Every structure is written in C-alpha cells, then in structure tokens.
Amino acid sequence: MSRTVIVVVDGLGVGAMPDAGALRPGDLSADTLGHVLDHCRATNGRAPQLPALAALGLGLLRPHPALAAPSALPAAVARASLGYPGADTYAGHQTMMGADFSRVTVARLGERLAEVTGALKRAGHTVEPLDGRPLLVVDRHALVHDNLEADPGINWNVSGRLRDLPFERILGIARTVRAVAPVARVIAVGGHAEEPLPASVRQGDCGTVGLDTPATGFYRNGGLRVRHLGAPLDHSRQLPELAARAGIPVTLVGKAADILPCERALRRPAVPTGEVLAHTLAAVRAAGRAAGSDGTALVVANVQETDLAGHQQDPLRFGAVLEHVDRGLGALLAELDAPGDRLIVTGDHGNDPGIGHACHTREYVLVLVHRPGAPPLPGSGAGPARLPDASSLADVGATAAHSLGLDPGGLAGGSPLPV
Structure with missing residues (x-):
C-alpha cells in the first residue's frame, strides 16, 4: 500500500x-x-x-x-x-x-496582436484595441491581455466581469486565443468587480500591459471562475x-x-x-x-x-x-x-x-x-x-x-x- x-x-x-x-x-x-x-x-x-x-x-x-x-x-x-x-x-x-x-515560448501579447485579432475575428467576435494599447477588447466586455502576475510573456489572460458575460463565453474566447498562442498558459478569468475592467489596466514589466486582477476586486468579491488552458x-x-x-x-x-x-x-x-x-x-x-x-x-x-x-x-x-x-x-x-x-x-x-x-x-x-x-x-x-x-x-x-x-x-x- x-x-x-x-x-x-x-x-x-x-x-x-x-x-x-x-x-x-x-x-x-x-x-x-x-x-x-x-x-x-x-x-x-x-x-x-x-x-x-x-x-x-x-x-x-x-x-x-x-x-x-x-x-x-x-x-x-x-x-x-x-x-x-x-x-x-x-x-x-x-x-x-x-x-x-x-x-x-515567452512572448508579449503585443508581439502577436495581428495573429490573435485575426483568429478572433474569424471566430465571429468583435475585436478592438483598448485606447491604442497592446491589449484587446473582445465582444465589448472581455479583455485579452498580458498576465501581470507572472513573469512577462509567460501567460496571457482573457478576463471579463460575470455581470457582462457568462463564463462560458469568456472561456470560448480564451480557447480561440489558445489556438494561436505560443505561451505556457491562456487563462480564462471571470469575476465580480464594481468598475469596468479598463479602469484596472496598467503597465507591467518589460512592455507588458494587462489587467491588475487584484485591483479589480475579483479575488476578494467571491464567485471567481478560472480555467487554465495550457500549451500542448x-x-x-x-x-x-x-x-x-x-x-x-x-x-x-x-x-x-x-x-x-x-x-x-x-x-x-x-x-x-x-x-x-x-x-x-x-x-x-x-x-x-x-x-x-x-x-x-x-x-x-x-x-x-x-x-x-x-x-x-x-x-x-x-x-x-x-x-x-x-x-x-x-x-x-x-x-x-x-x-x-x-x-x-x-x-x-x-x-x-x-x-x-x-x-x-x-x-x-x-x-x-x-x-x-x-x-x-x-x-x-x-x-x-x-x-x-x-x-x-x-x-x-x-x-x-x-x-x-x-x-x-x-x-x-x-x-x-x-x-
């Protein structure tokens, strides 16, 4: 035994x-x-x-x-x-x-924006950059961005407020991103936040830009949904x-x-x-x-x-x-x-x-x-x-x-x- x-x-x-x-x-x-x-x-x-x-x-x-x-x-x-x-x-x-x-591969999202944007549009999503910065707003509410909680270029996130999008839709966007992403993980994150997510976007290390997830309130407000989509x-x-x-x-x-x-x-x-x-x-x-x-x-x-x-x-x-x-x-x-x-x-x-x-x-x-x-x-x-x-x-x-x-x-x- x-x-x-x-x-x-x-x-x-x-x-x-x-x-x-x-x-x-x-x-x-x-x-x-x-x-x-x-x-x-x-x-x-x-x-x-x-x-x-x-x-x-x-x-x-x-x-x-x-x-x-x-x-x-x-x-x-x-x-x-x-x-x-x-x-x-x-x-x-x-x-x-x-x-x-x-x-x-270690890669910032900004280095692959065209490829990710094309994949999302082919899948039927609307895609816009956020204020000209290297992250994407998908279907008006989900953010595709560099993960700021790990070393730069290791992970990307797809984040959304659950009041705006059901988690299954956030996950679907993440799966489309995963299909073209070279990084270790694409992480689908859904949670509860009082303010729209762009209010918590900030600059990270080494040219990364992403969501300050702790600042959104996702971790403290309960009901957090997360799915990790790993590299093959x-x-x-x-x-x-x-x-x-x-x-x-x-x-x-x-x-x-x-x-x-x-x-x-x-x-x-x-x-x-x-x-x-x-x-x-x-x-x-x-x-x-x-x-x-x-x-x-x-x-x-x-x-x-x-x-x-x-x-x-x-x-x-x-x-x-x-x-x-x-x-x-x-x-x-x-x-x-x-x-x-x-x-x-x-x-x-x-x-x-x-x-x-x-x-x-x-x-x-x-x-x-x-x-x-x-x-x-x-x-x-x-x-x-x-x-x-x-x-x-x-x-x-x-x-x-x-x-x-x-x-x-x-x-x-x-x-x-x-x-």
Whole structure:
C-alpha cells in the first residue's frame, strides 16, 4: 500500500535562486517564507504557529525560530530549483508532474496582436484595441491581455466581469486565443468587480500591459471562475497519467484539478483552503476503504490562497493561510502512518508579499517528504534528514512515482530523491 499525497503550497518560496535578479534585480532578496514569518512576528508579536511543517524539517531549509521545534518524524527535506523558465504555477505543476516544458515560448501579447485579432475575428467576435494599447477588447466586455502576475510573456489572460458575460463565453474566447498562442498558459478569468475592467489596466514589466486582477476586486468579491488552458505537451508522460494507466486511483484537488490533465482522475476543484484540505483528507481516507483496492492512491492538491495573499502583497494573510495549511498537514500526518505512505509538501515558485510588486518571485521551493516505516537516513538519527538540492521540480514527480511502485523513467524528466 502506498497512499502518496503531494500538497503544493502555491507561492511558498524559501529563498531566491541565483538567477532571480535577471528580470528584476531586487528579486535577489526574495524570501517568501522568511519575510512572511518575520512580518507576522513584528506585527502580531508572534510568528505563525507551524508545528507540522516544523516537524517535517522545514527549519532545516529555512532556519527560523518559529521552525526550531525538535522532531522525531522520519522525514527528508531538500530545496528544489524550479527547472523551468520564470516563476509560474502552470509551468511549475507541469514540470513537477514530469512534462517537457522546453518548447514553450515567452512572448508579449503585443508581439502577436495581428495573429490573435485575426483568429478572433474569424471566430465571429468583435475585436478592438483598448485606447491604442497592446491589449484587446473582445465582444465589448472581455479583455485579452498580458498576465501581470507572472513573469512577462509567460501567460496571457482573457478576463471579463460575470455581470457582462457568462463564463462560458469568456472561456470560448480564451480557447480561440489558445489556438494561436505560443505561451505556457491562456487563462480564462471571470469575476465580480464594481468598475469596468479598463479602469484596472496598467503597465507591467518589460512592455507588458494587462489587467491588475487584484485591483479589480475579483479575488476578494467571491464567485471567481478560472480555467487554465495550457500549451500542448505530452501529458502521457506525466505522473497522473502514468499512475492512472497502472490502475492507481488519482485525485486532483484545488487548482491542480484545473491545470493537470488526466481523463481518469477524480477532480475536486476548490479555492478556499479549508475545502482543499478537506477534499485531500477525504481522498486519503477513501483510498483505504475502496472496494477491491490495496489502498494505493495518488492525490495531488494545490493550496491557492497563499499565492493569492502574495499577489495581494498581504503577508499577514499569507501567514494566516500557512497556519491553516499546517493544521491540515497535521491531520494528514496522523492519517498517513502506514509503511509505504508518503506525504510530499512542496511549492511551485515564490510569491514574496514584501518584495514590492505583485508578481511571482523566482525562488527555490521546499520539498518535505514524510516517510513512515522507512529506516532513518544516514546522519539523520530519528528525525528529518537534509538532502542535497534537487535540480528540478521534476524530481518531486519522480519521487512520487517511485513511492507508488512506478518506473520514474516513464516520466519525461526527473530523478527520485533518495528517500
């Protein structure tokens, strides 16, 4: 039996990678986890209480008084380089699951306006530039624009107010754009905003122009609808498909349900952290009860609200969400106690809320592996062991494949950590 659970804490970086300053020199000081802990302690008089993360050995990766609790958990910890260009949720998850992300192009929408405009008009849409700027107004209400929340040129968005257009129509426009887009993701976004969206358009980095999505109120007003349309990749060589072909039940939770392809997966989309954690725990418990099952299962969950707090540049909210995540991890640790079970806690990029901008930050991410029933690793005694840095997030998927008894060579990339 191996119930293998990957929990991605979206945007939780543990320090800048060496090339983090290539786009924004100030990003060399990025340290999402450290800055969140320090800000909360300075403002609230205490840092967030994270006993589960501390027990898993997070303090070995990012030393901090809040993470100094002794632990006897049989865990292994490592930092992982991202293994893909920039700092992006979609690219991070695809790389983590084993896809080859080398052919995706970085491009600003302004470089492809004629091509996108032609595709939309052929599909029967009305298309106009917005005040002569390099973004498009489609069917009077939807905006096609550069995504300002990731590094320039990685993603494009199609955004609309749900009072103006139903989400299905926004999604249809996004699919037309996706057919001609060379970038990693085209993201369809529908939400509720008091003002027309052009009021929140602003200049981004490196000549990009787009919607300041946090400023619209989409994230705080509720009812947000999002669909991620990814670049064509060989998804057959990703972990969910590899597991499903082997007859292993696969559950995708939170944003992972939106961005990871796998036709046979059970999907549990959710944004509120409590719902994400509840779905994850329920999937773990269901794996052991399934009729005719040996208990083997793969669960991949994404906690999105940490990333949203980073975009909102709100370290106090980030810290509060981390405490909520930690409580959920505690419940998962209590459940995943059989030999062969694995809990892998990781991230997809950084999103430092104190860095001075609302974009992702290119940081190393945590890889914490709970390994009940496994013998202690050399030099670790009874507690967590520090491993060498992983060269790519693809190593997370390869580690999970190995724990499930699958051949990691079936993935497009990655090598299992020695756990």
